[in-house]
Amino acid sequence: MNRAKILVAVLAAAILFPLAALAQTLPDLAGRKVVVVTENAYFPLQFVDPASGKPVGWEYDAVDALSKKLNFTVEYQNTSWDAMIQAVSDKQYDMGMTGITIKDERKEKVDFSDPYMLSEIFMLVRGDESRFADAKSFAADDKLLVGAQAGTSPFYVAVYNVLDGNEQNPRIKLMDTFASTVAALQAGDVDLVLTDSAAGKSLSANSGGKLKLIGEPLQAEEFGFIFPKGSDLVAPINAGIAALKADGTFDKLTQKWFVDYKPAQ
Secondary structure (H helix, E strand, C coil): CCHHHHHHHHHHHHHHHHHHHHHHHCCCCCCEEEEEEECCEECCCEEECCCCCCEECHHHHHHHHHHHHHCEEEEEEECCHHHHHHHHHCCCCCEECCCCECCHHHHCCEEECCCCEEEEEEEEEECCCCCCCCHHHHHHCCCCCEEEECCCHHHHHHHHHHCCCCCCCCCEEEECCHHHHHHHHHHCCCCEEEEEHHHHHHHHHCCCCCEEEEEEEEEEEEECCEEECCCCCHHHHHHHHHHHHHCCHHHHHHHHHHHHCCCCC
16 A cells, blocks of 8 residues: 555544544433423424424424434423423423523523524514614514513513513513414514524515515524433433534534425415
8 A cells, every 4th residue: 555545544534533433422321211391382493284283393303313313212292381491490301392592590490401503583574564674663663563472582582682671561462382473473463573593584485475584683592402400311412412413414404494394385
C-alpha cells in the first residue's frame, strides 16, 4: 500500500471512529416502558391528523427515533397543557412533550432534556391584514385582539413583548389549545396569534394565502422534553438527542413536518 492509500485509510478511520464510538456508547434501556404525556394540540409538533384521526407530528417521530436508538418502548397518554408540568413533576408520567420552552422557573418543578429545537416567536395574522405590521403598531390600536393559550410562551410574549405586562389584559382572548387560537384568527374573532417560526411558516404556506407571518421575531426559545426531578431518563435521552442531531434525523423530521406535510383541507 503506497503512502497516499495509507493516508486515505487513516483519514477515513479518523472520520468513522467518532461515529462508531457514538453508536457503541449510546445507552441501552433494555426495552423499558416509558410513559410519555402530550397534549396533541401544537401543530405540527403533535396533533391529531384530520385524515387518519391518529396523533402524529414531529415530536412523535422524534420519540419513535429515540426509542429505536435507546431500545425503549413508548406508551402515550394525554393531558391538558395547564396540567402537564405538574403531572410530570408528580411522577404521573415519565416524560412530557408539547413544545415546552426551557425556562428556569419550570426547572424548579421538572428536569429538562437538552434542547431539541430552537424556535423564534413570530406574529401570525390573516393574509389581508394591513392595520399593523409589528408589535408596536398592534399595541397602539386598542381594538385589536390577540388569541393565546394560557401559560404558554406565546401567551407571555403577548403579555410582556406586545402589550403592557398585564396578564389580565382584556385584549388577550384565552383559549384551550393553539389550534383554537388559529381557528379564531381565521374566523376574525381575534387579529393576532403568536407562534413559533416553524409552525407559523407551515400554517401560512398551507393556508392558500389566508395567513401570513409579519414583523421580526419577538423572542427566541429552546424546546426540551420534561421529566420528574432526578429522572434517570434525562442522560439517555440527551445522548439520543445528540445522536439524532448528528445523523441528520432531526433535520429530516423538520423537513417532513414543517415543509412537506400538507394537512387535509
